[in-house]
Amino acid sequence: MLETMRTDILIIGSGGAGLFAALYAKKANPDLDITIAVKGLVGKSGCTRMVQGGYNVALNSDDSIERHFMDTIVGGKWLPHQDLAWALVNGAVKRIHELENEYGCFFDRNADGSLHQKAFAGQSFDRTVHKGDLTGIEIINRLSEQVWAQDINRLEEHRAVAFVPTKDGSGIAGVLLINMRAGSFRFVQAKTILLGAGGGPTMYRYHTPSGDKSCDGMTMGLRAGLKLRDMEMVQFHPTGILAGNDTRMTGTILEEGLRGSGGYLLNGERERFMFNYHSHGERATRDIVSRSMIEEVRAGRGTPGGGIYIRMAHLGPEKVAKQFKGMVKRCADCGFDLAGGDVEVLPTAHYMMGGIAFEPDCKTTLEGLYVAGEDSGGVHGANRLGGNGVANSTVFGGVAGEAMAKAITDGTDWREPDASVIEHEVGRCxxxxxxxxxxxxxxxxxxxxxxxxxxxxxxxxxxxxxxxxxxxxxxxxxxxxxxxxxxxxxxxxxxxxxxxxxxxxxxxxxxxxxxxxxxxxxxxxxxxxxxxxxxxxxxxxxxxxxxxxxxxxxxxxVEFTIVKPGESLIEGEAGAPPEIAPPPQAAE
Amino acid sequence: MSPVSYLLQRGTAMLMVPLIITHLAVIIMAVQGGLSAEEILSRTHGSMMWAGFYGLFVFAASIHAGIGMQTILREWTPLGRLASANIGHALIAILWVLGARAIYAVVWA
Amino acid sequence: MTSQERTFQVDIWRGDENGEYQPFEVPERENQTVLDVVTYIQRHLDPALAYRFACRVGVCGSCAMTVNGRPRWTCRTHVSRVVKNGKLTIAPLTNLPVIRDLVTDMTPFFEKWRDARGRFVAGDGPKNELAPVEPESNERAAASEAIECINCGVCYSACDVVSWRDDYLGPAALNRAWAAWNDVRDGDRTGILKAVSQGTGCHTCHTHQSCAEHCPVALNPTFSIAGLKRASLKAKLKGQLR
Amino acid sequence: MSISGLTRASRAHPGFVAALIHRLSGLALAIFLPLHFLMLGLALDEAAFSGAVAWSNQPLVKISEALMVSALAVHFAGGLRLLAVEFLGLTRAQGAWIAGCFAFGGGVGILFLMRAF
CATH class of the missing domain: 1.20.58.100 (Fumarate reductase/succinate dehydrogenase flavoprotein-like, C-terminal domain)
Structure with a gap:
């Protein structure tokens, strides 16, 4: 059975990209019929919600968007699409004001009432705006409640399974979805469509993303003939919890601040080993620490569970319990004592820098299809800075929402679907x-x-x-x-x-x-x-x-449209943080 | 519950705090060795202070009970909002009438 | 499952509002949450078991269920903490319509969040500046205490008043309204008090504190609702709620 | 079969027990009140009133009266707790508060009985 419906704008996904797109499109033209389709519940699935760290944005007078840009380019090893990165750092400034002033996000303040911005790895300036270490929940909750209050259709527990093109393949006519609750199929025809389903490298044994992630968006893109870029670039986070077989919790993150504040990584013989690999020890960058941990395990010096221990107890269990309350509670809930004992961890797949190639206005090569967030590729290059992920999804989500509304105002109409594709895809499912x-x-x-x-x-x-x-x-x-x-x-x-x-x-x-x-x-x-x-x-x-x-x-x-290797937009500096071991820092 | 009902409910509760303390004290005192009709009426007959005190008490307790009953009916029985409210209001009216009659009986009759 | 493995009995609700408990034998693991148990059953014992989850670490609030009679987030509930006489009974959240097995329809929950004006309304402040908000100020402190809700629905399911009258806005929505009312940046704070002072709003709460008792992230909606009661009463007496 | 019975495990905490007793005592008082007023109204006819008071001196009636006095005291104490939570924001140590309410109610009832006999 196939139900069909029509809408002006169809948005796949309700993370930072999808929600921003919906709100932006509605603001641009309140008469538009907008539909959000999501695999789970609006605002409750996906990864933006899981953001702990925060949101990178150049606000301080001593900081600049040029500096944020250089950090992003250098951090991405000169691989980012520079126009996209430029759009990111500029858009972030606008978005953070919108999140505060339009949607009411509570971001942490300094004692004098000004916005607090914390230090985050790989940046030459403390520019990460945050809400404790639950920044994602705050952003998504505030955006979701705006969407709940507006006339925006919600197709919850609707899984997108295929882009349906026109007969001549020139554009997209709609999306085939499975209504998961009923187990039936639904074809939604739309004038413009945003893919904001998120990525998530969940195909790795240890991974951090939400359990509903399965790269459906990239898969649909590939099947629709779209080009993906940078797919080899999968970011690993060094400390994911190792909770044993048949546990959902395995792979979820223990935050970076644990190592930053002086935590030890120990091998199966309970010896520190990081200094055998790098002079910065546990405080070396994510990639180095991850690689060293894997090599240590491969050399047969892993824990019984095949991982590495993280130990905080030498810093004083009470102090740890206070400073890292959330992490200690999370460990305790799954049976581990982070404050006083050793907890098994292993690097864990965290984020996909690669994805569908797109332009700064979020258009793809398929007419009518837009992409934003982790489904898209090219913004971060070879490495994503902590705090640039949520900036990416919200900035481009808003851009896409505006662009989609404008396209419709400019006369974009519904396109006729290629019925044979629908039939074929239903059969596949x-x-x-x-x-x-x-x-x-x-x-x-x-x-x-x-x-x-x-x-x-x-x-x-x-x-x-x-x-x-x-x-x-x-x-x-x-x-x-x-x-x-x-x-x-x-x-x-x-x-x-x-x-x-x-x-x-x-x-x-x-x-x-x-x-x-x-x-x-x-x-x-x-x-x-x-x-x-x-x-x-x-x-x-x-x-x-x-x-x-x-x-x-x-x-x-890579086209160096803004800055070339060896050059910098900031006089006398490359833009990346100096190559020294980060000082011990408190968790924010 | 509407804010007006809430205000009346909590307002009468606060009003009754000293009244109940006094009433409990009177009960405990008076019950010593059993009660008799003469004993009760000798305290109350012709006492304007007594009439005022219990007049206020009846007034507040009736409202408090009526609203409480309305809430209980709404939450614990299949009765709808209107039926619960009507019964609650009726209870207030009945208690006022019976209370006034009781005060008249023990003070003036 | 090997024969040496220690197992325990798990009774799982099957069906919609009308259904019955179905027993399963699940192997014990050293580290095992209730969500892991449900996942094990779906993956190994009954592929048709329906349940909902997403983030798996207590962030998204999708996986709440009734475990041995109490509403809980299942991804962060270790089995050893809740197993009783070697047994677990798992049902969907109460006070919400059941879609199938362990999955509820949370639509009424979100509708009430909206009806309680659980959202920010932009004020007249400059759009290109960030309002100074002192973190220690009374209002911000009150808002901060209430803001970290993951909208899992546990309080709503635990609320006795909701179970007695399904039109009551419920603890989560009102808790959000309280945080919004304490936000000095909000452009229509009186509007919040109007929204929560309807017949089914904050004054319907009986202060049982079941919400605070069960909140997995240790919020106290009862306290927030009490705040709304006071604030709206004050506004009412001043004639602001017309 | 229903998902959860009347006695939900989620209700096994002091707040619910307190609220339940507050409600039941309130209900009892609301039912008692008209009867109480009716009896006092008998004073319109002195003989009838004397008879009624004499009747109320029976031990069984005394004990029932003690229960009503206890109900009043418990309802009163529970109400104070509620007002404290709602108007003073006192949310800590509710268990102790609630135990105190019941102790007060029970105490008043026992005192009544001790003096009545």
Whole structure:
């Protein structure tokens, strides 16, 4: 059964990008019929909500957008699309004022009433606006309640499964969704569509994103013929909780401040090891710490759970319990004593810098389709600065909302869908109901191990080639795996099947892109090509799907439209923070 | 509950704080060794202070009870808002009438 | 599941409002939250079990369920803390319509959040500046105490008054309204008091404190509602609520 | 089968017990009040009133009266707690407050009985 509906603007996702887009479009033209479709509940799924750190924005008179820009470019190892990064740092200033003055976010203040901005890794100025360490909840709650109060349609628990183009393929006509509650299909025709479903590298054994993430957006983009960029760039966070088998909590973050304030990382023999790898010890940058931890475990010196211990007790358990209240409580809830004991951790996949290539006005190459947030690629390059993620989704979400409303005002109309695509995609989604029950758990376990071991923090040619081969085999196994239960309404196992399908395809993209990049920079480390390579000739990788199922990689030179390697917008400085060990700092 | 009902409910409660303390004290004193009709009426007959005190008490307690009953009916029975309110108001009226009659009986009759 | 594994019994609600508990045997793990138990059942014992979750670390408030009679966030509830006589009983949140199994329809909860004017309304302040707000000021301190709600619905499910009359706005929405009312930047603070002074608003609360008792992030909505009662009463007496 | 019974585990905390007793005592008082007024109204006819007072001196009636006095005291103390929470913002140590309310109510009832017999 296929229900159809029409709306002016369809927004997929309700994180920072989706909510901002809805509010912006409504403000631009209150007569527009706007619909948000989301896999969970509006404002309650996705990753913006999970932001702990904060929001980077240059507000202080001693700071500047040029400085924020340089930090972003240098942090991204000269790989970012410079016009996008420029749009980001400029837009952030506007957004933070809107979040405060239009939507009422409570950001932390200094004692004198001015906005507090904290230090965050990789930045030459303390510019991270925050609400304690729950900044994401504050932003998303304030935006959600604005959306709840407006005349904006909500399709909750509606999972987008395919972009439906026009017959001639020139533009997008609508989106095919599964109404998860009913288990039925719904085609939504819209004049303009925003993809803001988020990314989330959940195909790694240890990962931080929300459990509903499965890279559906990138998958739909690939299938619709869009080009993805920088897919090899997957950011890992050094300290994810290791809670054992069959735990959802495994992989979730213990914050950076624990190491910053003097926490120790210990191997299975309870010895500190970070100084064997880097002179900054535990306070080295995320990528170095992550790599060192993995090497220590690979050398057979891991904990019984296969990780590394983090220890805070030497700083005084009471002090730790007070200073890191949230983290200590989170550990206690899953049975660990962070303040007084050792807690097992391991690096955990955190964020995908790569995604669908797009322009500063959020347009993609498919007429009518816009993209914003983690589904998009090119803003952060090889590495994302902490605090630039939520800035990215909110800045471009707003840009997209405005652009979509304007396109409609300028006369964009509904396009006629290619009905054969709808039919084909419905068939693809229903395929598992016809097959013999397969072992989805085994497929998932294989996938997360494969990506962790062979396309993870340390990569090389042979690992990646193995990975691709095994992913292909896994894909074939998944394709024939059926479901044991034929109920379609709220059938999470069906959605597990669909999740795996997306995850496998995007995993392949990561592995192919990682194989294509023969250097090491930012989040991407090739043991067989450990050098960064020449910055002036920096190229970014691209990947697209051709002939339906063949991934084709390519590369394009980065255009240094604003600043070239070796230059800076700030006189006498490169723009990045000085290369010294960060001082011990209190958690904010 | 409407803010007016709330105000009346909490207002009468506050008003009754000293009244109840006094009433409890009177009860405890008076009950010593059992009660008799003469004993009660000798205290009350012709006493304007007594009439004023209990007049106020009846007035407040009736409102307080009526609103409370309305809330209980609304929450614990299938009765709707209007029916609960009507019963609550009726209770207030009944208590006023019976209370006034009681005061008249023990003070003037 | 190997035969050596220690298991425990978990009774799970199946169906919508009309349904029954279905028993499952789930293996014990050293670290195991209630959400992990539910996930285990869906992945290994009954693929059709419906439940809702997202962030898995107590941020999104999607996974609240009734566990052994109490509403809780399941992702942050360790089994060892709640298991009783070697048994767990898991049901959907009460006071909300049940969609299927452990999933409720939270729409009424969000509608009431809106009806309580649980949101910011921009004031006349300059749009290109950030209003100075002293963190120690009375109003900001009161707002800060109430603001960190994850809208999980646990308080709403625990609220006895909601269970007795489903038109009551409920603790979460009113708690948000209190934070909004204490926001000096807000452009229509009286509007909040009007919204919460309707017949089904803050004055309906009986101060049972079930909300405060169950809030997973230790907020005290009762306190917030009491604040609204006082503020709206004052406004009413001053004739501002017309 | 229903999801949760009348006795929800979520209600096993002092606040709910206090509220329940406050409500039940209030309900009892609201039912008692018209009867109380009716009895006092009998004073319009002195003989009838004497009879009624004499009747009320029976032990069983005395004990019932003691229960009503206790109900008044408990309702009064519980009401003070409620006013304290709502108007003074006193939310800490509610368990102790509530225990105090019940102790006060029980104490008044026992005192009544001790003096009545």
């Amino acid at each position: 229903l395929k598992p109901f016809t097959g013999k029950p397969g072992d989805l758990n085994a497929i998932r376990e294989t996938l997360v191990d494969l990506m962790w071991d062979k396309a993870g923090i340390i990569r090389d040619k042979s690992l990646l080639e193995d990975c691709i081969r095994e992913l292909d085999a896994l894909g074939e196994e998944h394709a024939v795996a059926g479901l044991a239960d034929s109920t379609r309404a709220f059938n999470l196992t069906w959605h597990d099947w669909l999740n795996l399908e997306s995850q496998i395809l995007v995993s392949k993209s990561i592995a192919h892109a990682a194989l294509a990049r023969e250097d090491s920079r930012g989040a991407h480390y090739r043991a067989d090509f450990p050098e960064t390579g020449d910055l002036e000739t920096t190229r970014y990788t691209t990947i697209e799907l051709s002939d339906g199922d063949k991934l084709v990689t390519g590369s394009e030179p």
